[in-house]
Amino acid sequence: MKALKIAMHGVTGRMGANQHFIRSILEIMKQGGVSLASGERLQVEPILLGRNAEKLKHLAETVAVEVIERPVAYSTEVDQVIADPAVDIVFDAASTQLRPTILRKAIEQGKAIYCEKPLSDDLAAAKQLAAECAAAGVKNGVVQDKLWLPGMRKLRMLRDSGFFGEILGVRGDFGYWVFTGHDPDQPTQRPSWNYRKEDGGGMMIDMFCHWEYLIRNLFGSIDRVLSHATIDIPERIDEAGKPYTCTADDSAYALFVLQNGVTCQFNSSWSTRVRRDDLLTIQVDGTQGSAVAGLRECWIQPAASTPRPVWNPDIPQPINFYDGWQQIPQNTEYDNAFKIQWELFLKHVAGEGEFPWSIQSGVAGLALAVAGQESSDGQKWIQVGESQQ
Known part of the structure; x- marks a missing residue:
C-alpha cells in the first residue's frame, strides 16, 4: 500500500505545528504508520x-529531524501542491x-479534505462547502479533538455504565486569564486576531463549535440556546507591540436546552482567573451520582456518598466539599486526542471505517455559534434549527 501524501496548510501556527x-x-510516522485491520501499516x-x-x-528540517530523524517536504507554492496528482489529502x-x-x-482537485474548525465565519459559505x-x-472531516480527551472519555464511560441514573443537568466552565500585553513582563498567550471580529475572532465562534459536538455526543442534540456575549477587555497589544481595539467577544455565557430536555449551562471566558480543577471542567449531575471532568481527570460522587449540607451562614462551613469526591483511576493509557482522530481519518481515507465527524458536522458547530450570536444580539431564545435554514 502506498503512503498517503498529506498537504498540510497552516502548520506554522501554534495549533497546526504542535498538535497536528x-x-x-x-x-x-515515528510509530511506523497506522495499523490497519488487514495487518498492513499505512504510512504517511x-x-x-x-x-x-x-x-x-x-x-521540516529541524523539528522533523528531532522526532523522526529525517526531514520532510515543504513548499510555499500552495496551489501547485494542492493540484499535484500525488497528493491524497489536503x-x-x-x-x-x-x-x-x-x-x-482541494475539492475541485478531488482530494480528501480535513480541517480545523470553524469551517468559516460565514454559515452560508460552510453549507456550500x-x-x-x-x-x-470526496472524503472529508473536521477536527473535533475534545471527544478524545481523557476526561471526556471518562464521562462517556460513566454515562454508558448508567452511573448517573437520569441526567438532570450539565455545567461547563471554560477559560483562563489571557494577558493583554500591556505589561511587557506578562506577554499575551493568544494571537491578536482572536480578539478582532473582522479577522474571524471571538469566543463564541471559537468555542460554541466545540460545545456543539461535545454536548451532542455526550448528552444529546441541542434544541435551543439563550446566550450573552461581551467584550470585557476593550484594548490589547498585538504582535508588533501596538495597541488595538478589541471588536470580538472574549466572554460568552449560554444555556443550551437539549431535545431530551436536559439543560446545559456553559460559561466561556478569556478574562477569568481559574479556581477550579482545570481550564475546562464539565459537571454532570444525575439522580444516582455526579461527576466533574477536566481535560484529563474525572471525579465522581455517588448518591450514597453525597453529604448533607445545611444552610447556616453564621458559622464556618463545616464540610470540605472536595473531600466527598473520588478520582477515577487511570486504568488505561490515553493517546493524544488530535492524533487519535488523525488515525481514524487516515484509516477512513484508506477505505477502512466510517468517519462521522464530517464537514456537515462542522456546519452544525458553526450553526450553533450563529444561533448564539443571534440570541445575544436579540437577547432571546433561538431554536438552533432556525439558524440552519
Whole structure:
C-alpha cells in the first residue's frame, strides 16, 4: 500500500505545528504508520504548506529531524501542491476566513479534505462547502479533538455504565486569564486576531463549535440556546507591540436546552482567573451520582456518598466539599486526542471505517455559534434549527 501524501496548510501556527504536525503526523510516522485491520501499516508523507518559508523550513528540517530523524517536504507554492496528482489529502489549520478558499481548491482537485474548525465565519459559505463535498464525493472531516480527551472519555464511560441514573443537568466552565500585553513582563498567550471580529475572532465562534459536538455526543442534540456575549477587555497589544481595539467577544455565557430536555449551562471566558480543577471542567449531575471532568481527570460522587449540607451562614462551613469526591483511576493509557482522530481519518481515507465527524458536522458547530450570536444580539431564545435554514 502506498503512503498517503498529506498537504498540510497552516502548520506554522501554534495549533497546526504542535498538535497536528508534531504530536500527530510526526508521531504517526515515528510509530511506523497506522495499523490497519488487514495487518498492513499505512504510512504517511507530509508536505508543509504556507507563506513563511523560514518557519516551514524549521519545522521540516529541524523539528522533523528531532522526532523522526529525517526531514520532510515543504513548499510555499500552495496551489501547485494542492493540484499535484500525488497528493491524497489536503489539511487546513490556517485562518478561518481563508479556509473555504483552500478547501474549495482541494475539492475541485478531488482530494480528501480535513480541517480545523470553524469551517468559516460565514454559515452560508460552510453549507456550500458541505454541498460541494457531497457533489464531488470526496472524503472529508473536521477536527473535533475534545471527544478524545481523557476526561471526556471518562464521562462517556460513566454515562454508558448508567452511573448517573437520569441526567438532570450539565455545567461547563471554560477559560483562563489571557494577558493583554500591556505589561511587557506578562506577554499575551493568544494571537491578536482572536480578539478582532473582522479577522474571524471571538469566543463564541471559537468555542460554541466545540460545545456543539461535545454536548451532542455526550448528552444529546441541542434544541435551543439563550446566550450573552461581551467584550470585557476593550484594548490589547498585538504582535508588533501596538495597541488595538478589541471588536470580538472574549466572554460568552449560554444555556443550551437539549431535545431530551436536559439543560446545559456553559460559561466561556478569556478574562477569568481559574479556581477550579482545570481550564475546562464539565459537571454532570444525575439522580444516582455526579461527576466533574477536566481535560484529563474525572471525579465522581455517588448518591450514597453525597453529604448533607445545611444552610447556616453564621458559622464556618463545616464540610470540605472536595473531600466527598473520588478520582477515577487511570486504568488505561490515553493517546493524544488530535492524533487519535488523525488515525481514524487516515484509516477512513484508506477505505477502512466510517468517519462521522464530517464537514456537515462542522456546519452544525458553526450553526450553533450563529444561533448564539443571534440570541445575544436579540437577547432571546433561538431554536438552533432556525439558524440552519
